[in-house]
Amino acid sequence: MSRRPITGPVFAACVMLLVASCATTVTGQPVSVFDDPFKVAGMPAVDGPTGLRPDAEPPTREVENTDGSEIDELAAAAISDIEDYWEITYPETFDDYFMRVKELISWDASGLENSEFCGAFTYALVNAGYCFLDHTIGWDRSELLPGLRDSFGDIAVANVLAHEYGHAIHHQARINEKDTPTLVVEQQADCFAGAYMRWVAEGNSPRFTLSTGDGLNSLLAAVISFRDPVLSEDEFAPGADEHGSAFERITAFQFGFTDGAKSCAAIDEKEIIQRRGDLPVELQRDQTGEWPVSEESVNAVVDALDTLFAPADPPTLSFDASMAADCPDARPSPPVSYCPATNTIAVDLEDLEEMGKQSAQAEAIGVIAGDNTAYSILVSRYMLALQHERGGVALDNAEAALRTACLTGVATTKMTEAVTTSDGNTIALTAGDLDEAVSGLLTNGLAASDVNGDTVPSGFSRMDAFRNGVLGDEERCFKRFP
Incomplete structure (x- = not known):
């Protein structure tokens, strides 16, 4: 994730490159990966x-x-x-x-x-x-x-x-x-x-x-x-x-x-x-690719999502994590929880900061960690607010978990373009952010969880839903996961 004053254009990437030694058209009867979340x-x-x-x-x-x-x-x-x-x-x-x-x-x-x-x-x-x-x-x-x-x-x-x-x-x-x-x-x-x-x-x-x-x-x-x-x-x-x-x-x-x-x-x-698509694959000269999680950055990301999705009733952001326990229609899903009854996103900032840190120990065994490991979870709770506003869908089942992953993918693609926020900054995902989200989907699954923080057991299915969002749009997510 990158953040800058709006003194010039910001270009963003959300693709990281791999080391190894080293929509597809196929024939025959297709196998749908969407028929059953399990x-x-x-x-x-x-x-x-x-x-x-x-x-x-x-x-x-x-x-x-x-x-x-x-x-x-x-x-x-x-x-x-x-x-x-x-x-x-x-x-x-x-x-x-x-x-x-x-x-x-x-x-x-x-x-x-x-x-x-x-x-x-x-x-x-x-x-x-x-x-x-x-x-x-x-x-x-x-x-x-x-x-x-x-x-x-x-x-x-x-x-x-x-x-x-x-x-x-x-x-x-x-x-x-x-x-x-x-x-x-x-x-x-x-x-x-x-x-x-x-x-x-x-x-x-x-x-x-x-x-x-x-x-x-x-x-x-x-x-x-x-x-x-x-x-x-x-x-x-x-x-x-x-x-x-x-x-x-x-x-x-x-x-x-x-x-x-x-x-x-x-x-x-x-x-x-x-x-x-149009996603570049390298950092710009003055980008580090990391914006440490803070109250400022969380506010900015939510502000950017308000701009990108323009909901009629944007969710309220709170840094009082304890209020999630009082939600009448959802259990807490720390470090970020969404309560439909109050349309509030509650953030445990300390835990979210920890989740967004790059870890030398994690890197040593090949796990990708960084700021978007945390921000993707924040984005996913915002996507639950969008589903709640739209209505007509459950928020507490397996389909909701995969729909949330899909919509988080949509938001990820949207955020690769610089967004000007009300605080005078621009927000954009940078090279490596997409892979940090992917790693989180496989390790903790929170960005692919329902309103109670419950996810499906298969990282394969979480990843597939997320990819459909990255390569698609909101309507595709609601059709795939009704």
Whole structure:
């Protein structure tokens, strides 16, 4: 979020870029993710075991340069499983025979071994990748894969390798040209990984399981942990090793998970540009991207929302958090609560300030945190006030939670344009803000909660509702979630 005196124009971005080694048109019967708030792309959202099965079939592939470690065994099992999936899916998708990658190569990035992968020395190469020069896949067994497993579980290792195998698939299928932007091929690989994970979630894998509740939530958190830093306009070069934002990366994964591998080839530069709309992807020279939460900033954000949405009866803002407990028709949803009976938004400023801080500990495990982690929750309570004024919809059920997430997405897009407030400042979201909201949706779900602070169990569904708002409008949200 940025704030400035109105001495000149302010341009804003709400997209953060990703690091990783590395509206879609599809055919067939569509799977609606909106039929039931407690379903994930047509599957029940349930918790359960996630990761390597206790009785997993052994790997069918051997690993070159392995040290015989558990992590290499896990990686070999993952590649074997991914190949089982593509043995079935590749002929159906591309009407051709599937060819496995030639070799799997492991290395120790922290060691001094004299090894290479794809022409590069592996010392300090904390990465995984597909090498199109010799049709191989390799990984660092010392830091990258163990770190993923420790933070997000076995399934995160399988997902990273499914992404790398996605590069092998689009290379084998020749669905890209030599000059295809990096962003396109990375989004396609995320989509292919999502399609494989749907196969796992449906119980088809002989080696892995994935629950559609907590397991998929954790996996999505792992997906957004691989991201590029937010760049300034001096550093950003469109098309240069660009991987997309966490928002975009999850979107591509969800395309594959929901619509299957055939949808992934539909991701091209035109589709991504359309999906991004007019949102820039870098910070302006004098932007930090962060505006610490304070009474001033909260007032300014609410003032901006009044301007953008112009409700006939704008909600009253209060910093007396205790008044939420006296609301006759809603329970408190700290750190920000909305009471329909009094049309009041009550803010616990101290807790909201804490939620909006960037955390080195969170960043260390790939969690995105910042000012818009907090502001998105504030915005969501304002969106409940808009629903209350409109009338005709419940505010205390699962549909309301997803409708709120959707409308918060609408507000997010609106706030990427500078808004002049009554205090003489301009307010705008900046690069990284969208991903901070996405991280909050996956971790606490408050921006996708009903008037009582209750959310749906699936982060996948919360994210999908939010994205529909970012890419749509208010009417779309009310139609999707009546």
